[in-house]
Amino acid sequence: MTTDPAFVVNPTIEVSDASKWFGQKVAVSNLSCSFGPGVTGLLGPNGAGKTTLLRMIAGLSGTSDGTVTVLGKDPRRDTSLFRSVAIVPDEDAVYEDMTGRQFVRYAARLANTDASDEVVDGAIGTVAMHEAADRSVGGYSKGMRQRIKIAAALVTDPEVLILDEPLNGTDPAQRAHLISLFHDLGNRGRTVIVSSHVLEEVERVSNRVIAIVDGRLAAAGSVAAIRAAMNDKPYIVKIDTNRPNELGAGLFASTAAFAVEHGAGSLLVQTSDIARLGAEVPMLAKELDARVTSFQPQDESLESVFRYLVERR
């Protein structure tokens, strides 16, 4: 029984001290985690190493150090593994001269699985692409390309499905449909990994999240736990006001801020609870008859939040 949230009890994919570097650049550093049946979100800002990790899991890239196994096998060496594993890459890895239907059928034939009309149509229907199935993939939008790639992955009925930013380019309705599809696959015992750089997106897809930044494990576990960890992070907020001295003193006294710097017509406030600060500022401003023209977190990017999590870990 494992207690580390980066690991699951019955893993289908195990990443052990995996590193990957390209010359001087370290893309993944000493990363250990595992994935099992159900949907797992792989979260991280752009350039965090998510794609490199997924490519190592899929066997497209080798590890520079450490090991990756999928269903107990080395994905770089054992191609028989790909009867049970499918990957949907982020890039437009499609044959532009094929129709959607030909593309999906080609995937089934290469995998030596049933490529009958019934099975191919079933996979295309799963992603709601029937109407465009006989059009050339070259004319597809980004969202349609994403969906036909997912159909090409699903046509082989894989045990492990790896999706790199699958919701990119999809509209809200398509997004909802795909998220429901991922849940359904997870509920049927498939191992589904969905990568994204958007926390809210991952939150909708999965309860379990592996967050990485700068190629390192930043956090793992439930979305709620990661959100709670994020709440501990000190934020710097710039507040523009006509009464900076009074507002600063009021915020400091209220304990919503633990440090306040005064500037000309503005304040730089440090807080560990940005939500509480956001609630306190308008109330204090009303009380002091101050006018607040701007409330701007200075470092609220996902990168900065994740970096904080990495440093804390």
Place this chain on the structure above:
Amino acid sequence: MRPFIALLTTSFRQALPLRRTIALVVLQLAPAVIYLLGSTGRTENAAFEVVVGVGLGTYFALALPVTAIVIAAGVLGNERRDLTLGFITLRPIPRVGVVAAKLVAAIAAAFVLSAIGALALGVVHAARFGGSDVVVGFVLGAAVATVAYSCIFIPLGFITDRAVIIGMGYLLVFENGAVFLLTGLSSLSPWRLGAATFADIVPRAETLMSEAVGALEQSAGRTLFTLMLYVAASIAVTTNLLRTRDLA
């Protein structure tokens, strides 16, 4: 076997997109046109000298290798460039099967086009002066040279985007330079393998050809052995590249 056939047939079709095919067919027909222009009004012997000269200097030296290089360099190179290599390698097909299917597809596609040039040149001559051996010689010579060129340029196309440019440099430096200086290399030259096969079928061409490029002493058995070496080396090298390199 079904994945292999699916990969082979799709790769064959992808190797012959319409615009490129038209351009290469025009290139393939050029030697026949040059022969017609150069042999009009000549005697049979003089016309034979022209067909051998054009066959050696234009068809085997230019039209055929350019066709084979463009097609062979693209069968894996285009998949890498278009980021679809993962689509075919992340399938339950051994890497050696992927490479073999791509090699067969490249050879078949290049030969379909090269055979058009060989037939055009041979048939135009045979229609005027008879002698089906010239047609057979060009077609078999084309088959041999196409196999050898494809074997060289499949791994090169996988390694670099500049395989076609390197191929042109190869034709200039190796086929037209190094082989003349180092005669020991001639048994490995695809150009000479093709020419020697032609000369085996059309013995009266051997003297003319030898005067131009030196002795062509390939027996059929030796040619076959050399081709087998080419195929084995190409599959081994390319398979190893697919296994060890990060794939786009």
